[in-house]
Amino acid sequence: MKTAAACSVAALALAACSSSSDSASSAPAGSGAASAPAESQAAAPGGAAYAGPVGDGEGQLNILAWPGYAEDGSTDPSVDWVTPFEKATGCQVNVKTFGTSDEAVKLMQGGGWDVVSASGDATLRLIYGDTVQPVNTDLVPNYADIFPDLKMQKFNSVDGVAYGIPHGRGANLIMWNTDKVTGPIDSWAPTFEADSPYKGTVTAYDSPIFIADAAVYLMATKPELGITDPYALDQTQFQAAMDLLTQQKELVGEYWSDYTKSIDSFKSGTSTIGTSWQVIANLAKSEGVPVEAVKAKEGATGWSDTWMVAKDTPNINCAYKWLDWIVSPEANAQVAEWFGEAPANAKACDLTSDKTFCDTYHAGDTEYWKDVYYWNTPTANCLDGRTDTQCVPYSDWSTAWAELRSS
Amino acid sequence: MTTATSTQRGGFGYRHPRVRLAGLLTAPMAWLVVVYLGSLAALFLTAFWTVNDFTGQLVKTFTLKNFQQVFTNSAYLETMVRTVSIAVLVTVLALVIGVPLAFFMARVASSRWQPLLVALVLTPLWASYLVKVYAWRAMLQPENGVVAWFLQPFGLSGPGYGFTAIVITLTYLWLPYMILPVYAGLTRLPDSMLDASADLGARNGRTLRSVVLPMIFPSVVAGSIFTFSLSLGDYITAQIVGGKTVMLGNVVQTTYVTNLPFAAAVATIPVIIVLLYLLVVRKSGALENL
Known part of the structure; x- marks a missing residue:
């Protein structure tokens, strides 16, 4: 496995070289050349359909x-x-x-x-x-x-x-164990607020894209931040989302990225409340785990x-x-x-x-x-159309997430 | 036999031993240089680049930003310290468990049992890495895992998922890599030396300290290189039994697609640490025992 890990690191390094040189060389010789010379900066990327x-x-x-x-x-x-x-x-x-x-x-x-x-x-x-x-x-x-x-x-x-x-x-739902959490739950608050009674058993999705979940919650709870699109966050809005996630980390028992791990986590009682998918809820129920999952009133991210x-x-x-x-x-x-x-x-x-x-x-x-x-890739050009500010690009989302998880 | 058949075998390669050697070694050397060292060099080089904020693609301009970020940010420094601590703890635990076990296998057990014991030590290596880690995940479950159940009568609670769980799991995973070199070292220890030590009046403790330990030290170091470097680079165990705890490998995993140069900078750290470790142990002669 270690070899696999080492190889994948090596592979990335190689992939990095090949992919970057690909894109450099394929621009003039792309297959889209069948029709209009659509290679100028302003035209749609990828040539013509x-x-x-x-x-x-x-x-x-x-x-x-x-x-x-x-x-x-x-x-x-x-x-x-x-x-x-x-x-x-x-x-x-x-x-x-x-x-x-x-x-x-x-x-x-x-x-x-x-x-x-x-x-x-x-x-x-x-x-x-x-x-x-x-x-x-x-x-x-x-x-x-x-x-x-x-x-x-x-x-x-x-x-x-x-x-x-x-x-x-699909939407990212809030799921809870009906035996251990007094329901019904209709809000993300128990997974984010510092006074949550479920401290230590909250679970969250382990990916930079989860920052958007915090942004969705802030859209409802802190309208003064002016977030209209959770994937278009300027520096202030982004910082607010990261602060909320830092606060959440105190509550989290385990982050999940693999849905089988999430099912297992609810089954064993390691997690009692947190973000989930409909398919996880269905599978968990079919295995006899007492869970419910709904879309929270603040809204949700989805794919x-x-x-x-x-x-x-x-x-x-x-x-x-x-x-x-x-x-x-x-x-x-x-x-x-x-x-x-x-x-x-x-x-x-x-x-x-x-x-x-x-x-x-x-x-x-x-x-x-x-x-x-729906999940989107944050770019420096704000996706919500704002032109007076720069948004935080996805590369910074991932470093911020790595930092949050590391601390 | 060589002289008898040399006339028939006197082909080109036989008459030109250097050419023959080159022919034999070119492929593996090319593999080593291009694939292994080449990718390491590419990794190191990438760490000095940056990414375009808009497209997320590589921009090949020299910058020290990534290293600066890694070495000035307390979160990453903490992770670095945590990762090294895990690797050191795993190595120490593997030593404490592995050396006596290897000693028993090589010196105490009868020769009939020896191959069986070696096979038993090797058995876990045949199982998939993931299966073993998930097994530990089940055992370490905070409330109803085997470990928690076992500790309950003593009024203790299980370690749950986190730092301790990672150390336990990695120790289990890499233990055979400690036992085998030490076992090999111990079997090579001549009986005559132990006899001589006893004849000269040394008790068991003294023999162990003055004869056995210096003789097997290189093997122990060889084992520790395995346990240390394997632990240092691991990230899957941390993902499965780590709860909230992350290691350097997880940072690389989170960032490598979107910010490859930063991931490369982080990935360089364990390489440097292992290289430093190898430099230190080179003097002990342990590298000849790998």
Whole structure:
């Protein structure tokens, strides 16, 4: 394992060299050169979208996906939407899964992958890093049935140009152990406020993106800070969020990054209250752990994943066939149920095996998602449109998080 | 035999031993230099760069900002001290447990039991690292883990997740790496020396201090290099049983994608610490025992 760790450090160093030289050299020779010379600074990154029409497949497709997003029956024989795709299109699929958004970005930058299921905290990095190309949604017939409030969002489009196809979404919920916490809970307050009765058993998500959760709480509790987008924080707002997280650290017993660890933590009693996902709540309940999970009244962060196409993919037709396949009502319903998230395709709700599934996950409930702030990548140019100030970029989020966790 | 067949075997390589040697060594040396040293050099170089605030991509301009940040920020200094303390504690514990065990295996147990004991020490190495760490996570559970249950009758509570849990788990993980070199050192210790020591009137304690320990010292140092450096670079154990506690490796893991130069600066620290340690122990002759 140590060797693995050492190798990965070495790998990063190498990857760093290769990815940076890639982006330098691929700019003039990018595949987007098929149409307009869109390489100027102001134009959309990644060149032009595929003009179509989608022709015969190239015979293969390399997919980079979250675990559970591209199942070919090897995990569970009954869970398979990749094999039917291969049969229908003739595109032989090669799937690699990743554990975190950071890993996904690194793998995409390394090249060799045609499509990726990117969460909002990865998409902008991929777009501005010139790693993915715009997507021509006209070539994806099933795009028409996708919930409108998922289309052309800040994390899957730039200046009105779409960069991917929405796949599904989920909110980060507050979960608590009903035996040990006097419920019902409807607020993040017990996980943030210093006088929380659950000191020592609070749990939180171990990622820099969790700073946004603190920002969401501050939006409700300290409106004077003027936060409108938890991913666009200027220095003062950012500091307030970090102060809140420092205060929270006193309460935390354990941070989690792997959802199985979170389940285990609630099962063993190490954690009794904290941030969680719907799928964690479902699995914990099925294992007999007395938990409840709701969206807090202050609002919540969440994720909305997007299928994106690599900039220099040689398998563009297979890639578009996959984009259409994965958001088709049938496949989308299967993925959503297997993974435990709200499907993006409205018609998927009729095809789930559990007929209450879409209600449980609030798939079409526009009101529910109004105060869910989907993961996004903070950049120095404020994402909320402010031009009079600089926002704290994600690189500083991660160092601040590392510092918080280190102290 | 060589002389008998030399006429048939007198190929090019045989007549040019230097060429043969070069042919044999080029591939492994290239591997070592390019992959191993090359990546280390790249790591070190990256630590002097920075990232673009907008795209998050590398900007290759020289700066000392990353090292400055690592060495002036109390949070990182604390983590550095914590990580080294963990590595030292793990090494000391491995010594305290491993040396007597190795002594028993090499000197006390009958020759029939020796291979079995060696196999038993090796067995945990065959299991996956993650399985072992998760097993410790289950055992160290604060309320209903085995450790807590065991300590309860004595009125003690388990250590829970955190610093202590990391030290315990890492000690378990790396113990075989201490036992094996020490065991090897002890088996090489000639009986005649112990006999001579006894003949000259030394008691057991004196023999241990004056004969055994100086003889196995290089092996002990060799074992400690393993336990120390393996602990220093670990981050997965801290993630699983560390609760809130983090080590240097976790800092690298959190920052490497978004701020690679900073992660590289942090990753350089354990490399320097291990190099310093190796320099110190080189004098003891331990490196020949690795």
